[in-house]
Amino acid sequence: MQQIIIDQPALAISYDYTYQWLYVNWRGPHNQESTRAGCAIILEALSQWPTAKILNDNTNITRASLQLTEWGVAWLRDMYAAGLRYLAWVYAADFDGRQASEQLVRLMTHPTVVSFDDIESAQAWLIQQKSTH
Numbered sequence: 001m002q003q004i005i006i007d008q009p010a011l012a013i014s015y016d017y018t019y020q021w022l023y024v025n026w027r028g029p030h031n032q033e034s035t036r037a038g039c040a041i042i043l044e045a046l047s048q049w050p051t052a053k054i055l056n057d058n059t060n061i062t063r064a065s066l067q068l069t070e071w072g073v074a075w076l077r078d079m080y081a082a083g084l085r086y087l088a089w090v091y092a093a094d095f096d097g098r099q100a101s102e103q104l105v106r107l108m109t110h111p112t113v114v115s116f117d118d119i120e121s122a123q124a125w126l127i128q129q130k131s132t133h
Helices: 032-048 070-081 098-106 119-128
Strands: 002-005 012-016 019-029 053-066 085-088 114-115
Touching: 002 032, 012 032, 019 032, 019 098, 032 070, 053 119, 085 119
Parallel strands: 019 053, 053 085, 085 114
Antiparallel strands: 002 012, 012 019
């Protein structure tokens, strides 16, 4: 069962009671500005629905012109401070910034961020992670 927390045209967030994680569904076109706004919403949702896991689904992004920058790394640190331990990141099919993002993600140790090409693999990995929450 899922509880819808946010349902906007560009971003939907729900809490999955079965797996005890936040499911973040990015939708439509995104750029650096809309991504930062969405990330602020995710951080707020995490503070209201504390969990150690997030399934970050980018498969419904229609166009992405952004890269994971130092700002993104700082945001991940803030997410870790708020309790996030594991983030499964499902990439959009045509994400131009993928290579640069993966290089930064590999440097992250807290939280653990792993990228995937499909939801099923991401869910399977996230289920295996033991919550420290």
